[in-house]
Amino acid sequence: MVFSEEHEAFRASIRGFVDRDINPYVDQWEEAGIFPAHELFKKAGDIGILGIEYDEEYGGMGADHTFAMIAQEEFGRVHAGGIPMALGVQMMMATPALHRFGTHELKEKYLRPAIAGDMVTAIAVTEPDAGSDVAALRTKAVRDGDDWVINGSKMFITNGTQADWMCLLARTSAEGGHRGMSQIIVERDTPGVVIGKKLDKLGCRCSDTALLFFNDVRVPVSNTIGEIGRGFQQQMSQFIVERMSGAYSKLKKIEWALEQTRDYMRDRIVRGEPLISNQYAAFQLAELSGRLDMLRTYCYAMAEKYSRGEDTTREATIAKLMGSRLCRDTAHWVLQFHGGTGYIEESWVPRFVRDIRLAGIGGGADEVMLQVLAKIDGFTPA
Template sequence: MQFTEDHAMFRKTVRDVVEREINPHVDEWEAAGVFPAHELFATLGALGLLGLEYDEAYGGQGADHSYTVILGEELGRIHCGGVPMAIAVQTDMATPSLHRFGTEELKQRYLVPAIRGEAVAAIAVTEPDAGSDVAALRTRAVRDGDEWVVNGTKLYITNGTQADWLCLLARTSDEGGYHGMSQIVVPTDAPGFRVSRSLKKMGMWSSDTAELSFEDVRVPLANTIGEPGRGFQQQMAQFQNERMIANYLAVGSMEVALERTVAYLRERVVFGAPLAESQHIQFALAELFAELDVVRQYNYACAEAYLRGEDTTRFATIAKLVAPRLARRVADTCLQFHGGIGYMDETWASRYFRDSRLWSIGGGADEVMLRTIARMEGIGA
């Protein structure tokens, strides 16, 4: 991947914003179990960070995907996992389909405020009985005149308590399986919509996660994103963006975790010498640095393929398997080498251990990645 002066300046801009506007508040937001999405997104929107690849006509930057790589890596350096995940939902998980397939009117109404940071978006796919198997989802949108009438439940929805609109995946016909689903923009002020539960989690505390209920929620047919009945296919494409940004975030988070651990081990004296002088510790960390480099370069290969307009399913899937698994090992090693202080709630290492665990489950579990890779490799019938 060729990074220019312009990329370096952009990286510095994002790093400065993170240091100035986000990191000083992370402890407070983690303790509160939520961060002020509208406030922070307005700041990020004003800096043009919420629509990097989107058309300038909608307030986007019209930049290419290489800038998304940098954004992801730098957001990954935030001192918690919850806030970067919530920002990534806004930029790369809930909005790509709308930009790709939405009508002009729908984009003006929902995408423009999301890019400005005036509206918070969420992606509503998972249900109590449909997570890994998206095709099992049961939320229905039934046509009534020029409206959809939506009934169902969505679970584990990031930004769910604060969202102004949802990119909802629902069944819109009886075809079953991968057919007959549509993506629909649902404004959360529509009567019949409610946040039925705010969920407490093992990690990612600063990010709100909700169960959402829909009881006869009426939404104009015009809120359909793209072609009715093609929702599953459109969501699969949107998942590629979700997985790519998750992989960039993972690299940034591992980079900062290793840096902070090395800094700590240079100071921490045990048996009369800094722990960083121990060859055992040097080798363990060197191995993780080496593997991180491989994952980073693999991400860059993925990004380059995306820039060439190629299908990145293989790259994004493999990276989504490997990066979170490496992050789990990095988190475990960093915590171990911190000793007792690493286990304390007050240390970033314990937070990273809890937060990083999510990525082997969210955005498609490891086994879902393995299933896709097995299929691509032609293993089995």
């Protein structure tokens, strides 16, 4: 992939945002277990990165997908996984369906302030009994005149305690499975929306993740995104963007971890020699570096294909699967080569290991990616 001067200038602006407005504060945000989403997102909105691919009519940049890829790649340089995840939700998980299928009125009311950073968003799909199996979700929205009346619960909702509105997927008819669902915008301060609790997580600790309850929540039917009953299909297309985003965000994170480990092993003397002189250790790092280069090349090709308007379902599935496995292998060897030093919380390693493990779970577990890929390639019955 050939990057233009405009691409490189944009990359520099994202890098400056990370170095200036995020990394100096991640330690205190991690300790607090939350970051100031409205404050940070407003800064992001001011430099135009929350609506990279969205219409200029609503405050977006109107750029192609390669710019969004660059942003997610540079977010990988953030020294805590929770911030890129929260930004990714705002940019590439909660808003794509609204931009693509929403009415002008909904875009003016909800998309424009999200792009500006004046509103924080969330994606409310996962439930206690319906994680990777979205077709099993139970939250219902029953029509009563011009309103939906929503009852149910949502689990593992990123930005859940700070979001101003969420893109919620609910059943709007009695049809089972993937049929009869709709995407509905729900404002968090609507009566009946209850924050059950902020979840205490293994990693990504500075990102607020919530359990939410919906008790007779009334929302106008006009808050429906796109066509009633087509929510599952719209959500699936939104998942493709999410999975590509997740793969992009791992590139710089893995690169940074390998560089830090290489430098540590150059300085660490074992039996009179730098640890990096151990051929076994050097070969392990070299293989990880080679796999990273393959993933990066694949992601760049995927981004270009998506920018051309082509279907990238298969590519997104593969990138997420292989990226998550590379994340796990990198975490293993980074910790192993740091030894006891890497097991101490004063080191950067424990946070990296905790945060990056989510790659194979969130946004569709590895097993789901294999299921999707096997179906696409005809390895399972139609």
